[in-house]
Amino acid sequence: MDSSSSPLMQPFQLGDLTLPNRVVMAPLTRNRAAHGSDVPSELAATYYRQRSSAGLIISEGTQISRQGQGYVWTPGMYSEAQIEGWRRATDGVHEAGGRIFAQLWHVGRISHVSLQPNGGAPVAPSAIRANTRTFIESGFSEVSEPRALETAEIAGIVADFANAAVNAKRAGFDGVEVHGANGYLVDQFLRDGANKRVDAYGGSIENRARFALEIVDALAKVWPASRIGIRIAPTSPANDVADSNPAATFGHLVAKLSERKIGYIHVIEGATQGDRNIAPFDWGALRRAFSGAYVANNGYTRELADEALAAGKVDLVAFGRLFIANPDLVERLRRGAELAAGDRATYFGGGAHGYTDYPALSA
Numbered sequence: 001m002d003s004s005s006s007p008l009m010q011p012f013q014l015g016d017l018t019l020p021n022r023v024v025m026a027p028l029t030r031n032r033a034a035h036g037s038d039v040p041s042e043l044a045a046t047y048y049r050q051r052s053s054a055g056l057i058i059s060e061g062t063q064i065s066r067q068g069q070g071y072v073w074t075p076g077m078y079s080e081a082q083i084e085g086w087r088r089a090t091d092g093v094h095e096a097g098g099r100i101f102a103q104l105w106h107v108g109r110i111s112h113v114s115l116q117p118n119g120g121a122p123v124a125p126s127a128i129r130a131n132t133r134t135f136i137e138s139g140f141s142e143v144s145e146p147r148a149l150e151t152a153e154i155a156g157i158v159a160d161f162a163n164a165a166v167n168a169k170r171a172g173f174d175g176v177e178v179h180g181a182n183g184y185l186v187d188q189f190l191r192d193g194a195n196k197r198v199d200a201y202g203g204s205i206e207n208r209a210r211f212a213l214e215i216v217d218a219l220a221k222v223w224p225a226s227r228i229g230i231r232i233a234p235t236s237p238a239n240d241v242a243d244s245n246p247a248a249t250f251g252h253l254v255a256k257l258s259e260r261k262i263g264y265i266h267v268i269e270g271a272t273q274g275d276r277n278i279a280p281f282d283w284g285a286l287r288r289a290f291s292g293a294y295v296a297n298n299g300y301t302r303e304l305a306d307e308a309l310a311a312g313k314v315d316l317v318a319f320g321r322l323f324i325a326n327p328d329l330v331e332r333l334r335r336g337a338e339l340a341a342g343d344r345a346t347y348f349g350g351g352a353h354g355y356t357d358y359p360a361l362s363a
Contacts, residue, residue, distance in 0.1 A: 019316070020055055023330050024266075025057040027061055030349075032047075033073045041085070056100070077167045106157060107184045110130060115136065123147060124185070126195055128194060190209060191241045213260075216262060230264075232254075232266070258290045325342035327360055337361055
């Protein structure tokens, strides 16, 4: 069955970028950077090129600094070697006709002393340890006790985001996405369950949103606003974050992002990789509050995506895990073909097996 006429297969204009379809490849942490260097491997270039039929690829989370790293073997965007490694990937995507944004990432408290500079404590808005685990060389481990950032340190992290945005441009990316979801540093500042600060970055919603908005403003000095996106997850409890009033918190944030005319908000609807209806939330209110594109994410099938697109509820739909085992996911969705299942044992770490060896339909 050919579904070329489905809403998911129609082009979309994202600022000055024309996307050939509405399928977005969501960021997927795969822990396959070169060991000890956090440089994207040669395999990464193959992996992203294989998936370049997506309307837009968003790279795996890419730490903006050594301090921003929370998992072993994830790539960075702060060294010359990393820029070169990423350039191989972006060149491959572009040669295959694709478009790719870099997701810029600081994990905050979701880290371990073994990953931090000089074995230091991870940083956070407040010194509250998250009830979650991370992935280090010896396997999964409880995260380490964080320390609260000094107010004077925050500008340096904003500068690290800006530097990573410059490096992403040098590496050939088409734009950047701020990782503001899933309980990482930006999300930790936004949510009052993790942010107990009493300075200009804590307390009121306006203060808690300040960090995210300062980052976006810094990126807008590097990239056109339409080439900037942000990922948010208003109701997701991922990595032990919570907020007493997510509608107010994220309504304020999105309204301020709309004023800045950034390209898109990438919204995890519900619990990350889980229940879409974990808590009541008016997703339509976020869409109405935002002038750019609304990228929907979490548990979408082709049918659900087409329904949401046809109803005008969303502009683009992000698929994550389905892209792991289906490098040609767009073609499979177009044909209504069977989707391959991924091998979860190979999701994190390893080599080509379970990474670049999933066949396309044509094979």
